[in-house]
Amino acid sequence: MSIFGSARSLDRVFQHLGNDPDAFRRWFRELAERDAHQAARALDGRYLSFPVLFLLLGEIPSLIETGGLSQPILTAVRICELHRSGKADELTAYLKLQDSEVVRQVAKWMLETGHDWNAPAEIAEEYDAALDLAVALLVCECNDNTELPIIADLIFKRANNGKHLHNLVWYFFQSYNPEAVRIIAGRLISNDPSEREFAKKLLGLSGENSADPGGPTDPYRQYEDYMRWLDDNSNALYFTGQTLQMTSDPEPLKADLGAKYLCKAISPRDRTWVEPLNEQECNCLDNFRKLTDKEKEVLAAFSSSLYRNNRRVWEQWIALQPDIQIRTAMTLLGDFL
Amino acid sequence: MIVINRERFDPSPLLGDYAAGSLERKTLELIAASSMTYSYNSLNQLRFEIRMRREIVNAAIALNGTRFAFTVFQSSTCNPEYWIRMPDGGFALRDGVKPSDAIRDIFLQSRLYGTECATAMVIVYYKALLEIFPEEAFNKIFTNIHLMNWQRIERPLREIGMIRRSSTYLPGDRRYIANPDVNPLTPELQGENVIDLGDGRFYGHGFGIHTVDVFIAALNANRRAGAERSAYLMDTVSYPNFKLLSDLYDRNT
Numbered sequence: 001m002s003i004f005g006s007a008r009s010l011d012r013v014f015q016h017l018g019n020d021p022d023a024f025r026r027w028f029r030e031l032a033e034r035d036a037h038q039a040a041r042a043l044d045g046r047y048l049s050f051p052v053l054f055l056l057l058g059e060i061p062s063l064i065e066t067g068g069l070s071q072p073i074l075t076a077v078r079i080c081e082l083h084r085s086g087k088a089d090e091l092t093a094y095l096k097l098q099d100s101e102v103v104r105q106v107a108k109w110m111l112e113t114g115h116d117w118n119a120p121a122e123i124a125e126e127y128d129a130a131l132d133l134a135v136a137l138l139v140c141e142c143n144d145n146t147e148l149p150i151i152a153d154l155i156f157k158r159a160n161n162g163k164h165l166h167n168l169v170w171y172f173f174q175s176y177n178p179e180a181v182r183i184i185a186g187r188l189i190s191n192d193p194s195e196r197e198f199a200k201k202l203l204g205l206s207g208e209n210s211a212d213p214g215g216p217t218d219p220y221r222q223y224e225d226y227m228r229w230l231d232d233n234s235n236a237l238y239f240t241g242q243t244l245q246m247t248s249d250p251e252p253l254k255a256d257l258g259a260k261y262l263c264k265a266i267s268p269r270d271r272t273w274v275e276p277l278n279e280q281e282c283n284c285l286d287n288f289r290k291l292t293d294k295e296k297e298v299l300a301a302f303s304s305s306l307y308r309n310n311r312r313v314w315e316q317w318i319a320l321q322p323d324i325q326i327r328t329a330m331t332l333l334g335d336f337l
Numbered sequence: 338m339i340v341i342n343r344e345r346f347d348p349s350p351l352l353g354d355y356a357a358g359s360l361e362r363k364t365l366e367l368i369a370a371s372s373m374t375y376s377y378n379s380l381n382q383l384r385f386e387i388r389m390r391r392e393i394v395n396a397a398i399a400l401n402g403t404r405f406a407f408t409v410f411q412s413s414t415c416n417p418e419y420w421i422r423m424p425d426g427g428f429a430l431r432d433g434v435k436p437s438d439a440i441r442d443i444f445l446q447s448r449l450y451g452t453e454c455a456t457a458m459v460i461v462y463y464k465a466l467l468e469i470f471p472e473e474a475f476n477k478i479f480t481n482i483h484l485m486n487w488q489r490i491e492r493p494l495r496e497i498g499m500i501r502r503s504s505t506y507l508p509g510d511r512r513y514i515a516n517p518d519v520n521p522l523t524p525e526l527q528g529e530n531v532i533d534l535g536d537g538r539f540y541g542h543g544f545g546i547h548t549v550d551v552f553i554a555a556l557n558a559n560r561r562a563g564a565e566r567s568a569y570l571m572d573t574v575s576y577p578n579f580k581l582l583s584d585l586y587d588r589n590t
Binding site: 083088091092096124125126128129132133136137139140141161162163164165166167170171174241242243244245246247248249270 | 410411412423424425426453454455486487488490495498499500513515517520521522523524527528530561562566575
């Protein structure tokens with residue numbers, strides 16, 4: 001039976017050759033010299049994986065004139081070549097001319113079929129950079145967040161191996177999707193203590209600047225607290241843009257107290273109002289901004305809680321003068337203010 | 338305002354210790370005029386901070402004058418005689434090597450080194466400390482050097498990775514110019530760590546020494562298509578724990 005007759009046949013050849021990149025390339029080069037069309041067909045199989053394509057990048061240009069390579073394969077090869085040569089401007093220009101759906105599919109394929117491959121040490125950094133590129137294209141260029149769980153796996157895998165992950169983390173949070181944070185929060189209750197610690201770091205729960213630096217030490221309690229915080233602030237969350245390149249303790253996500261107080265949604269991406277504020281809301285916010293940080297915190301929590309529990313009463317309360325709002329909240333909250 | 342041992346400190350007598358127009362004098366004047374409170378346990382700690390800020394600026398200027406290259410972490414390079422290149426692209430001090438020799442080598446054989454802007458900041462701090470501490474003390478205290486960014490910093494320098502809001506900006510502060518709409522294909526330009534040189538200019542690795550407008554223009558030139566947000570100088574600062582380092586200095590000299 002032909003080795004091209006079954007799923008992931010090129011992967012199997014690579015395994016058969018002892019996962020030796022040089023031997024695999026030699027084998028493929030000989031195949032291409034014997035029969036370029038057959039080599040092209042092998043690459044175009046529906047079961048082709050990204051690691052195989054990555055290993056054979058240098059061999060593929062000679063096959064282009066066969067006409068046997070599909071557009072997605074040609075796109076993947078060109079993207080990887082331009083990226084590998086460090087030509088960001090050319091890559092940007094190239095991507096502008098491509099069908100964005102093809103680019104999205106290529107990036108998704110690179111990530112889905114390539115994320116769990118352990119590349120040989122001599123090409124590992126280059127391969128990681130190629131996966132970073134796939135994530136950049138998928139999340140930042142194509143706004144596709146469907147692979148966030150896989151990207152999170154990749155981040156933690158690299159953390160465990162002490163590998164470079166800062167760009168990957170940055171792309172992950174560039175999704176501006178609170179779901180990304182929930183995925184990381186799930187690792188707060190990982191069985192692996194190092195994963196728990198790294199999840200805390202990614203969520204900004206381990207630094208001195210974090211809202212609760214002492215925090216609960218019980219992982220489940222910490223997870224529940226964090227998820228509750230996400231729920232309580234769902235419409236007020238925004239991404240700060242803080243990164244591992246900027247600070248040792250980035251806090252990727254914060255709550256906008258003004259939005260929480262008004263119970264009006266902001267964009268997680270740029271902290272702008274999803275809908276414009278009316279005059280009454282603008283006045284409320286002006287007065288709110290004059291309060292101390294502690295007063296803002298408590299009043300926002302009070303407003304948000306009242307809004308969830310009794311919308312009718314909240315509407316009456318938010319229409320009151322600011323000093324009366326505060327007095328009402330003080331009465332109900334006792335000594336918190 | 339300056340507070341030493343819980344008492345407001347009049348800097349007038351100390352001003353005379355520094356030449357008019359010097360960076361040290363400027364630093365002291367800024368601290369004294371600030372609406373923020375700068376607290377010290379001793380005059381030594383204040384003097385140490387002023388001196389170290391001067392050395393940070395000197396080190397930034399010195400590093401800018403070398404052939405130390407800008408490269409992304411995945412292709413960072415170092416002199417293997419002194420450093421081990423780590424899988425994350427950072428450099429760890431090689432066993433048996435004197436920390437002082439390893440830091441000096443970056444300046445002496447700079448062509449062998451290349452990495453991103455955050456690493457340059459860490460190098461600047463170590464070079465500044467090397468100018469202040471006697472070599473023997475430096476080699477005794479800073480034994481676990483990992484040059485990368487803010488994630489593996491040895492204890493005496495831990496605070497260099499923390500960002501704080503500030504209304505006063507001093508020579509030697511690390512600032513950050515964020516580029517929120519950066520082209521995702523050039524993530525290394527998502528922002529630039531810079532050292533405030535105290536004369537309206539900043540040092541940023543890969544860019545050189547310029548006013549902030551130049552950095553912003555360069556970063557803006559690397560934004561994604563349809564970008565709406567300009568790069569900007571953040572209102573935060575970072576700096577070492579000068580008091581801790583001053584105490585270490587006093588104990589080891």
